[in-house]
Amino acid sequence: MKKELTQIQKKILDFLIDQKVSKGIPPTLAEIALHFGYKNRATVQQHLRALEKKGFIRKNPKLSRAIEITVEDKFFIPRPVLGEVAAGNPLTIYPDAIDTVELPTIARMPKDSFLLRVKGDSLKDAYIFSGDIVIVNPNLEPKNGQIVVAILDDAAVVKRFYKKKNEIELVSENPDYKPIVIDKKYPSFKIVGIVVGVYRSMDKKAV
Amino acid sequence: MKKELTQIQKKILDFLIDQKVSKGIPPTLAEIALHFGYKNRATVQQHLRALEKKGFIRKNPKLSRAIEITVEDKFFIPRPVLGEVAAGNPLTIYPDAIDTVELPTIARMPKDSFLLRVKGDSLKDAYIFSGDIVIVNPNLEPKNGQIVVAILDDAAVVKRFYKKKNEIELVSENPDYKPIVIDKKYPSFKIVGIVVGVYRSMDKKAV
DNA sequence: AAGTTTACCATACAAATGTATGGTATTTTA
DNA sequence: TAAAATACCATACATTTGTATGGTAAACTT
Known part of the structure; x- marks a missing residue:
């Protein structure tokens, strides 16, 4: 057949x-x-x-x-991960999906949220690790202290957000990394969205 | 109304x-x-x-x-958390739900799985922290190196599983905690299930 | 050249589905 | 105590839905 x-x-x-x-x-x-x-x-x-x-x-x-x-596993449907986002140093975000995450077929992703896989360890004190999937909602206003995904010169970072008088500070929880300070008029800076959750599958962790 | x-x-x-x-x-x-x-x-x-x-x-x-x-945010569906489980020292498991968690629909949640909230820090090197929600599937056979939930004398622990010749070893990733060694014939020992995922909501982290 | 697959169409029909209406009994509220 | 809400029942009906059957035309095997 x-x-x-x-x-x-x-x-x-x-x-x-x-x-x-x-x-x-x-x-x-x-x-x-x-x-x-x-x-x-x-x-x-x-x-x-x-x-x-x-x-x-x-x-x-x-x-x-x-x-x-019934394609693949009946339980899971591959969903595109839109890019990788750096918790340490910025990484490029890819225009197309770079990877897929196995999400259950029952899962319903709202149209406005998307997934990013985190690379780097700068957020380890916020308990987000390399390989974790962050759920990003682009339609929320960032509040101080929230973890956001931001674009800086075509690279994306995930860091904690603090709004100061005339600048925005993006800080890592890991003391090894210095905060990034952005002037409000910085042209290629953009908040992509707020991290509303972290999900990690245990499938691959078995030895 | x-x-x-x-x-x-x-x-x-x-x-x-x-x-x-x-x-x-x-x-x-x-x-x-x-x-x-x-x-x-x-x-x-x-x-x-x-x-x-x-x-x-x-x-x-x-x-x-x-x-x-249309309850609350459509993204999150309230699911019962069945109890608390110790990553450090054993904690009692409750017969009824102690809490509910707004689990994102993207998280893998097969019908037979349930949720437990982790207390303690013995798994911090496995990136599971106090307050995290673990998704537990009771219908999987544990393999060496997987993270399992086990019952020991009416208390529950979440640890990494290793099967030896005549005993089972439950180890913490945190070197501060000694491994628990269980003889196979130990009466009140039972594997509750395999941890298939971890979820953590970011809602409360804003300052 | 003949057969098969693909890609549409139309019509027909039983079962499934949502909905409307009206009824009875119990519990809750005013 | 009267009114309203709750929790079921039965019957009826127009649509929706899945499915079966048959037809036409083009593309692709063999």
């Missing part, structure tokens, strides 16, 4: 994954048809049948929205 | 959250009715109407499974 997907089948699978990740629920046939402009559900039906035949999804017959995505 | 939930309404909300987290999709009215033993969907219908009236969910009319949970 041929296992490769056609262009359209791949687009539909992408849509299924995207819906499941962003909306939390798989779409109905009608919703898929609407999205792709099909005039009836039978067309979608055949694409799904092809996807199931090739082993990418499993359908629970008769139940609505019961499309299981 | 009264905002408090009745016992049954709370149970139904819990079920909605649980289904969304574990299955990824909210249930249909029929599925809820089946779970609670109701003979028809109209009963569920009224409970959902009450939940919506009190502002805990939002329904997208006419669409199947279109139940949005």
